[in-house]
Amino acid sequence: MAKQQQNAISPVRENNFPEWYQQVVKAADMAENSEVRGCMVIKPWGYGLWEQIQGQLDVMFKETGHKNAYFPLLIPVSYLEKEATHVEGFATECAVVTHHRLELKDGKMVPAGELSEPYVIRPTSETIIGAAFARWVQSYRDLPLLINQWANVMRWEMRPRLFLRTAEFLWQEGHTAHETPEEAMEETRKMHAIYEEFLREHLAIPVIPGEKTEGERFPGALNTFTIEAMVQDRKAIQAGTSHFLGQNFSKAANIDFEGREGKREFAWTTSWGVSTRLIGTLIMAHGDDDGVIIPPRVAPTQVVILPIIPKEEMRESVLAACQQLAKDLRSQQVWGAPVRVEVDERDLGGGVKNWEWIKKGVPVRVEIGPRDLEKGSVAVTRRDGGHRDKAFIANEEAVAQMPDTLLSIQNNLLDRALAFREEHTCEVHSAEEFHAFFTAQNTDQPEIHGDLHWGTGADLPRTKMLCRKKAK
RNA sequence: CGGGGCGUAGCUCAGCUUGGUUAGAGUGCCUGGUUUGGGACCAGGAGGCCGAAGGUUCGAAUCCUUUCGCCCCGACCA
Numbered sequence: 001m002a003k004q005q006q007n008a009i010s011p012v013r014e015n016n017f018p019e020w021y022q023q024v025v026k027a028a029d030m031a032e033n034s035e036v037r038g039c040m041v042i043k044p045w046g047y048g049l050w051e052q053i054q055g056q057l058d059v060m061f062k063e064t065g066h067k068n069a070y071f072p073l074l075i076p077v078s079y080l081e082k083e084a085t086h087v088e089g090f091a092t093e094c095a096v097v098t099h100h101r102l103e104l105k106d107g108k109m110v111p112a113g114e115l116s117e118p119y120v121i122r123p124t125s126e127t128i129i130g131a132a133f134a135r136w137v138q139s140y141r142d143l144p145l146l147i148n149q150w151a152n153v154m155r156w157e158m159r160p161r162l163f164l165r166t167a168e169f170l171w172q173e174g175h176t177a178h179e180t181p182e183e184a185m186e187e188t189r190k191m192h193a194i195y196e197e198f199l200r201e202h203l204a205i206p207v208i209p210g211e212k213t214e215g216e217r218f219p220g221a222l223n224t225f226t227i228e229a230m231v232q233d234r235k236a237i238q239a240g241t242s243h244f245l246g247q248n249f250s251k252a253a254n255i256d257f258e259g260r261e262g263k264r265e266f267a268w269t270t271s272w273g274v275s276t277r278l279i280g281t282l283i284m285a286h287g288d289d290d291g292v293i294i295p296p297r298v299a300p301t302q303v304v305i306l307p308i309i310p311k312e313e314m315r316e317s318v319l320a321a322c323q324q325l326a327k328d329l330r331s332q333q334v335w336g337a338p339v340r341v342e343v344d345e346r347d348l349g350g351g352v353k354n355w356e357w358i359k360k361g362v363p364v365r366v367e368i369g370p371r372d373l374e375k376g377s378v379a380v381t382r383r384d385g386g387h388r389d390k391a392f393i394a395n396e397e398a399v400a401q402m403p404d405t406l407l408s409i410q411n412n413l414l415d416r417a418l419a420f421r422e423e424h425t426c427e428v429h430s431a432e433e434f435h436a437f438f439t440a441q442n443t444d445q446p447e448i449h450g451d452l453h454w455g456t457g458a459d460l461p462r463t464k465m466l467c468r469k470k471a472k
Numbered sequence: 473c474g475g476g477g478c479g480u481a482g483c484u485c486a487g488c489u490u491g492g493u494u495a496g497a498g499u500g501c502c503u504g505g506u507u508u509g510g511g512a513c514c515a516g517g518a519g520g521c522c523g524a525a526g527g528u529u530c531g532a533a534u535c536c537u538u539u540c541g542c543c544c545c546g547a548c549c550a
Binding site for chain 1: 473483507508509510511512541542543544545546547548549550
């Protein structure tokens with residue numbers, strides 16, 4: 001009997017949160033660092049989660065009238081130059097393509113064929129999409145134009161962290177053009193609300209929607225709205241953004257149209273996005289000292305069935321029972337789709353297998369062994385409960401109850417996250433209160449989180465602030 | 473880009489201060505058997521130009537120089 005660790009992840013959250021995070025990502029087999037600095041390899045379990053996020057958000061985008069399209073990875077540098085604030089904002093983190101060929105020199109491949117105009121690998125696509133919109137929009141009848149793209153982008157980050165901040169990441173960027181500022185602002189707010197809903201209802205993460213101060217605005221935007229989530233080190237993380245761009249980009253890209261009165265007008269545009277950072281946010285919001293806990297609604301596999309095979313001659317009958325159960329479970333619906341089930345038939349020790357799934361955070365584990373075959377029962381374990389809290393219940397009952405169990409886990413995760421946030425949040429209403437809060441509680445090392453442009457103190461930022469309560 | 477830490481087996485690390493047989497452990501991996509409802513056991517096996525390049529030396533994982541990379545904190549960011 002090897003010594004048993006108390007927790008699957010070391011260090012535990014309380015001792016070293018950043019290190020805990022990295023260990024969890026590794027233990028859950030979600031992603032790894034690649035040989036290219038700042039870039040990650042997203043492994044099947046991590047990508048499966050992204051596919052769920054992508055698929056479910058995509059439905060919400062389509063329901064609100066958006067259509068997907070795809071724009072080029074490479075952007076002419078001159079495009080970025082068109083919007084002054086925008087250039088400034090992204091200039092320091094752009095990867096630049098300057099050559100289109102390699103030549104062999106002294107056994108090394110060296111760049112050759114210099115481009116007359118360099119390209120930037122998109123850090124975001126406002127400019128190149130703006131150029132396309134300028135071609136597509138002629139009349140007010142062409143508006144609104146509601147486009148989304150699922151893509152990778154690249155921002156040369158100083159300090160990458162898996163999922164949270166990588167040089168290359170996956171995201172969606174919505175870009176829309178409207179006839180009036182009111183319509184564009186409505187769109188901006190609508191998508192902001194969709195993000196809030198998606199995190200709450202799908203990722204089980206409560207967020208605080210708000211508006212960024214001037215210093216934190218997207219480069220080139222008039223207003224930037226974000227959703228802010230609190231994770232378990234009590235820090236806030238920006239989980240999604242929606243921007244009202246005014247006419248800044250339409251003037252830069254010349255997106256104009258003939259209006260109802262026959263006058264040429266510039267369109268009003270928006271952009272909005274969420275990225276693979278959502279995965280990191282989810283891990284930090286729900287994970288525990290045994291690994292990830294994935295909310296059932298977005299889990300790539302919602303139920304894993306673990307065959308228990310003590311004697312070789314039982315293999316066939318146990319596996320048959322597992323496959324039958326999987327089939328029965330798949331006939332159940334939850335959130336409008338069949339329950340996602342996997343049978344883990346790998347010939348591994350029961351404990352090892354069990355712990356792998358605990359670390360991955362699959363919401364429900366179902367064990368089936370010879371004793372169950374006799375009794376017609378199964379052992380059901382929830383990831384949000386104790387690992388040995390097994391419910392031995394009748395087969396049919398387990399099948400019938402599964403949708404409710406998944407819903408219950410989903411609700412529990414949201415409740416937990418909400419309670420945690422409430423416990424560690426306070427609202428302040430003046431600069432005085434604000435400074436009192438931080439300086440009083442951190443006299444030795446005053447800590448200030450977030451953007452602190454209080455001005456005279458009369459105008460409060462519209463974003464509520466998450467105040468990190470004093471440790472201990 | 474500033475401050476700190478670290479590069480030795482797939483992974484986690486010991487060895488380095490005080491150079492000296494064939495470079496070690498745990499875990500993982502492979503084979504065979506016993507196992508399997510809390511991370512199992514026995515036996516055998518594969519796997520390393522000690523991050524890279526120079527230098528000092530009879531001799532370098534160990535000392536010196538340079539370089540590349542990784543991690544943490546800060547600034548910046550989805």
